[in-house]
Amino acid sequence: MTQPVIVNQIDPEFGQTLSAHPSLPRVIDHFDRDRPWDLPEDADVLVTRAFRSWLNAPETHDLPALKWVQTFSTGIEIYPDWLMRDRVVTNGRGLTAPQIAEYVLAAMLLVEKDIYGARTTSLDDWGTRVFGTLEGKTLGLIGYGAIGEAVAKRARAFDMKILACRRGTWREVPEGITPCTTPEEVMTGSDHVVIAMPLTPETSGMVDAALLSHAKPGLHLLNVARGALVDQGALLRALDAGQLGKATLDVTHPEPPTAEDPIWTHPKVLLTPHESYKGGLSERARFERKTLANLDAWLAGRPMLDVVDPTRGY
Structure with a gap:
């Protein structure tokens, strides 16, 4: 040619x-x-x-x-x-893995150290604040492609432990990664879990009530992949029941959510309009x-x- x-x-x-x-x-x-x-x-x-x-x-x-x-x-x-x-x-x-990884770290830090919510504006407001930490916490990655790799690279700098599962076989386990055989294993052992799987007929709706029931109490779930990977009704029920502590969602299904969807105002959900790849x-x-x-x-x-x-x- x-x-x-x-x-x-x-x-x-x-x-x-x-x-x-x-x-x-x-x-x-x-x-x-x-x-x-x-x-x-x-x-x-x-x-x-x-x-x-x-x-x-x-x-x-x-x-x-x-x-x-x-x-x-x-x-x-x-x-x-x-x-x-x-x-x-x-x-x-x-292409956008670094930007998405920064979004993930920002969301995890917001959960652990909400410095905006902790700000003081007067002498009357001066007092003790309680912060968490990423150091020593466990990050779970459900999906380990370019995004998972970029998130793990940055999480290691915060001395986080990292569990990961993927659909394919591990040719070589990256440094600092503990491979898991199932998403359930990741959910059970993690404080923060990032959904980074591709959407296929096999993965659609994979984050359902059964998988969420394995969540470590207080778990923070982040979805930066595709909204249809998550059963949003099951997610909100798990948040209401205390199975999960927080959810950060950059994607939804449908996208955007319908006007009456309770996900807009749920107190435990941080929702952004599919913009995590920007930067x-x-x-x-x-x-x-x-x-x-x-x-x-x-x-x-x-x-x-x-x-x-x-x-x-x-």
């Missing part, structure tokens, strides 16, 4: 970056956010991101020339099945490097970075 045809759905600046590639691709900027699937018939490559409009895509669509899809997002559940199959798909695994522009630079490296590899027939296995869903 001498001049690939690349459809760019990121932004005009990214299109300029692609156009400067040595292969001199023909780059087509396509910013129709309502119908991102309406692609030119001769497109070889699609660079896209998780627009909510992908949920409205037709059930079938024929793009015979399309050979490779590069997504900004890590998860692929929002894209139609026909886009993810019978072609190479590479994702944005790890500067470093993820954009990483995405640019990854896409250009994958373009080099694709043109040369070499292995590419972060190829999605559609049978596993990530």
Whole structure:
């Protein structure tokens, strides 16, 4: 292939970056956010991101020339099945892991040391405050990919113990990690638990009443992955019953919650609007490097970075 045809759905600046590639691709900027699937018939490559409009895509669509899809997002559940199959798909695994890890540490510190709630504003308010600590506490990771790795790296700096389970096998156990065989084992032994699993048919609703019943009393649950991993009704019941102490949720199901959902105002829930991945522009630079490296590899027939296995869903 001498001049690939690349459809760019990121932004005009990214299109300029692609156009400067040595292969001199023909780059087509396509910013129709309502119908991102309406692609030119001769497109070889699609660079896209998780627009909510992908949920409205037709059930079938024929793009015979399309050979490779590069997504900004890590998860692929929002894209139609026909886009993810019978072609190479590479994702944005790890692009926003540092920012999400910082969010997790901030949330854990807020639970242990609520310095805003402890502030004093007058002599009458001066007095003893009670703080917890992360030192010596146990962090549980349900899922150990790029996000889990980034969270663990930062938690080790706070001298936390770390339990982790993952769907795949451990080729090598990272330093400072105690591997667990089940999510139940993680829940039983942890003070803070981070849900960092991909959403697949197998993992949907996995954090249910049965799993929550294994929670260590007072456990703080954080979900920075996908809302549909958690049975929110069961979560609120566990909080009300005292099985859990707190929950920090950056994702919900549905997203956003319905207007009458009690999760909005629950006193033990900190809810943020799926923004934990934000923080500067470093993820954009990483995405640019990854896409250009994958373009080099694709043109040369070499292995590419972060190829999605559609049978596993990530």
